[in-house]
Amino acid sequence: MTPTDLLLPWRDVMVDMVRLDRPDLSMRQWALLLTVYLTPGPHTVRRLSEDLNVPKPAISRALDALSIHGLVKRARDPSDKRIVQVQKTPEGSLFIDEFAQIVEERDRQSDLGAYYG
Amino acid sequence: MTPTDLLLPWRDVMVDMVRLDRPDLSMRQWALLLTVYLTPGPHTVRRLSEDLNVPKPAISRALDALSIHGLVKRARDPSDKRIVQVQKTPEGSLFIDEFAQIVEERDRQSDLGAYYG
DNA sequence: TAATTTTGTTTCTGTATCGAAACAAAAGAG
DNA sequence: CTCTTTTGTTTCGATACAGAAACAAAATTA
Numbered sequence: 290m291t292p293t294d295l296l297l298p299w300r301d302v303m304v305d306m307v308r309l310d311r312p313d314l315s316m317r318q319w320a321l322l323l324t325v326y327l328t329p330g331p332h333t334v335r336r337l338s339e340d341l342n343v344p345k346p347a348i349s350r351a352l353d354a355l356s357i358h359g360l361v362k363r364a365r366d367p368s369d370k371r372i373v374q375v376q377k378t379p380e381g382s383l384f385i386d387e388f389a390q391i392v393e394e395r396d397r398q399s400d401l402g403a404y405y406g
Numbered sequence: 407m408t409p410t411d412l413l414l415p416w417r418d419v420m421v422d423m424v425r426l427d428r429p430d431l432s433m434r435q436w437a438l439l440l441t442v443y444l445t446p447g448p449h450t451v452r453r454l455s456e457d458l459n460v461p462k463p464a465i466s467r468a469l470d471a472l473s474i475h476g477l478v479k480r481a482r483d484p485s486d487k488r489i490v491q492v493q494k495t496p497e498g499s500l501f502i503d504e505f506a507q508i509v510e511e512r513d514r515q516s517d518l519g520a521y522y523g
Numbered sequence: 524t525a526a527t528t529t530t531g532t533t534t535c536t537g538t539a540t541c542g543a544a545a546c547a548a549a550a551g552a553g
Numbered sequence: 554c555t556c557t558t559t560t561g562t563t564t565c566g567a568t569a570c571a572g573a574a575a576c577a578a579a580a581t582t583a
Contacts, residue, residue: 292502292503292506292510293444295506295509295510295513296440296444296502296505296506296509297444299419299440299509300437300440300441300444300445302416303433303436303437303440304437304440304441304457304458306433306437307433307434307437307458307459307460308458308459313433313541314433315432315433315569315570316420316423316424316430316431316432316433316436317424317570319420319433320417320420320421320423320424323413323416323417323420323421324417324421327410327413327414327417328417333530333531334530334531334532335529335530335531338531340421341421341424341425342424342425343424344571344572344573345530345531345532346531346532346533346571346572346573346574347570347571347572348531349531349532349533350532350569350570350571351570353532354569354570369529369530369579369580370530370578370579370580371529371530371531371578371579371580372529372530372531372579373530373531373532385409385413386409388413389409389412389413392412392413392416393412396412430571432539432540434540450560450561451560451561451562452559452560452561455561461541461542461543462560462561462562463541463542463543463544463561463562463563464540464541464542465561466561466562466563467539467540467541467562468540470562471539471540486549486550486559486560487548487549487550488548488549488550488559488560488561489549489559489560489561490560490561490562
């Protein structure tokens with residue numbers, strides 16, 4: 290498996306993401322979104338900031354951007370109203386599923402390529 | 407294989423890319439860079455613009471950004487001096503290799519997870 | 524209750540990027 | 554040679570995002 294073989298699906302998926310002009314997320318916003326949807330919560334601003342090694346204001350602004358598209362929502366922790374829990378939304382789940390389909394398709398192509406290509 | 411299993415390595419790699427603060431490329435710039443390095447050339451501005459479905463000025467600007475980091479270089483086609491060939495550089499190859507290592511590491515982790523996790 | 528700490532947001536200034544349109548240069552057509 | 558087409562860059566006005574610092578609100582400490 291050469292580096293090229295390894296990276297080709299990544300290239301294809303990224304090109305797909307650029308082509309379809311749906312919500313145009315930065316790398317930081319993608320990392321944040323996938324973290325919220327794929328790793329166990331609760332996801333607070335502080336934890337996300339530490340996990341991603343990104344300043345808190347940047348997390349806050351990224352949440353603004355993702356919220357505008359309805360991909361995540363904020364909810365105050367009732368037991369400690371300082372804390373913001375970042376939560377999933379139906380739109381966000383749909384968006385993630387669509388992304389997963391792109392990845393699956395491109396991975397499948399790449400695997401076929403390894404057999405027949 | 408659930409969508410989550412499929413996407414976790416993507417999440418991990420994207421988080422790594424955000425964490426290490428090296429050249430901070432947008433998704434568009436990544437798609438462009440990987441296209442130049444992983445698909446057969448020659449890569450002209452026009453072809454890249456059509457392949458990525460992105461306006462030519464955006465390609466031109468992205469090439470500026472990548473060139474500043476030394477990740478690609480421009481070379482005029484001698485036989486038709488209008489045409490710009492986008493070419494690889496040693497620094498760019500190194501950068502791609504480092505990225506491939508991150509992907510490999512994360513894929514390996516994910517595969518282990520499938521066995522033992 | 525007053526001072527301090529923790530959590531997250533907002534402001535500030537500067538840089539980067541966007542799409543559309545205008546532009547310049549080279550090649551081709553008549 | 555002149556006009557048109559092709560290729561890529563630059564300009565334009567507007568928007569988005571960066572890090573640092575200031576800020577507000579809730580919780581904790583003394």
